[in-house]
Structures are given as structure tokens and as C-alpha cells.
Amino acid sequence: MTPLGRHSITAAALALAATGGYLTARRTLTAQITAARHDATHDSLTGAYNRAGLTAAAPDLIAAAGRARRPVVVALVDLVGFKAVNDRHGHDAGDHILTTVAGRLAGIAGPAGIAARLGGDEFALVTTGPAARLADAERWLAGWLPHIHGRLTTPVTWHHGDPLAVGATIGATLATTDQPLSAWLTAADRAMYAARDQRTTTATAAPTIPPAVRRREMARPTSRLATAYPRAA
Known part of the structure; x- marks a missing residue:
């Protein structure tokens, strides 16, 4: 060469x-x-969205559902009795509950929905429902809240098959595209605090539209829906 x-x-x-x-x-x-x-x-412990991820992803989901004329529910979930589990069984058990609840919420949300851990033992859920009309959506939400409450509060299996009790307070609202996500989170938060004030583990739906928007766009009010459950041990 x-x-x-x-x-x-x-x-x-x-x-x-x-x-x-x-x-x-x-x-x-x-x-x-x-x-x-x-x-x-995303949350490093559970793999769910964190607050920043929820804020970034939810508007697109709400907008897409609006175009498809499908209702969107925004829900906040606050665990009940979580500190007692940590104190009695240790933080590993608490982390196991958080991870399990996040997984359950992801299953409820479905592939197009959003499950998020906002911090501590507080979670958020944004997903769509099957109904197309507002009245149908409200009826669907009334039946859906007890269903997801039951799924979230099923005892979590721990070491040697020991069950860990999980309680939850849920506040929810139906969202539309005419308000930012923060307005719907605020409405869901009010519903959750109203449920908490009843001193029960409760699933509660807030009015579908915040009061200022409702006065402008709707002639009749929407009543609050509430279903109470005994507080978990």
C-alpha cells in the first residue's frame, strides 16, 4: 500500500x-x-406527575376533552390516617402506601389522564368521563366519586400480608376550557375542605363552574353532591 x-x-x-x-x-x-x-x-418516590408536571400537562388534556365534548373531572385527594401509619409501622410502610395510591390513581386516570402527587399525602387526578352533556356529566361524577373512593381506600398489603388501612378525603369538580387549571384546583380544594369539615372520610363534588363564571354563564345553580363514609382506622 x-x-x-x-x-x-x-x-x-x-x-x-x-x-x-x-x-x-x-x-x-x-x-x-x-x-x-x-x-x-415527576415525583421521585411514586413516579406520578408532580405539581409542575400537572400544571404543564393538564391544560392540553382539558382542551382536547373540550374539543371532543367530553367532561373533565379535576379531583384532589388527601389521605386520612397516614401519619398514624408512619408512626406505627415506619416510613417504609408510609412510602409503600404513597406508591400504591399513586398507582391506583394512575389506573383510574387511564392512559390519557393525569395522576399527580402534589406533596406529602396529597394527590391530584385529572381525567375524562364518558358523558357529553353537563347534566349527564354531573350524574356520572356523583356515581364515580364513591367508586374511586372505594378503590383508593382498599387496605394496602404490607409485610407478611398485614393490611394497612388507607383513608381518603376527595374533593372534585368538572372542568371546562374557559378557566385555567388553578381555578379548578381551587374549586376541588374547597370541596375537599368541605368534606373534611364533616369529620368523615368523604367524597364531595363542588359546583361544576366557579361562582363568578356561573353567574355570568348559567341561570341556575348546581347543587353540591356529597357521599360520606366512615373514617378509616
């Missing part, structure tokens, strides 16, 4: 190595960016 030939092969090899190194570095950087974005929008 001539010196010129050897030089050409060496140059080609160096160029290929440089290209391969660039592609590897690019793939590594892309993976790091993807991981960083995921970490910024």
Missing part, C-alpha cells in the same frame, strides 16, 4: 471515529435532557 493510501485510510478512520464519538455524545446528551425533564415533572 502506498503512503498516500495509508494516509487516506487513516484519515477516514479518524473521521469515522470522530463521527461516532459525536453521535454517542449526542445520544448521551439527549438522554440526559430527557431524564432531567422527567425529573422536573
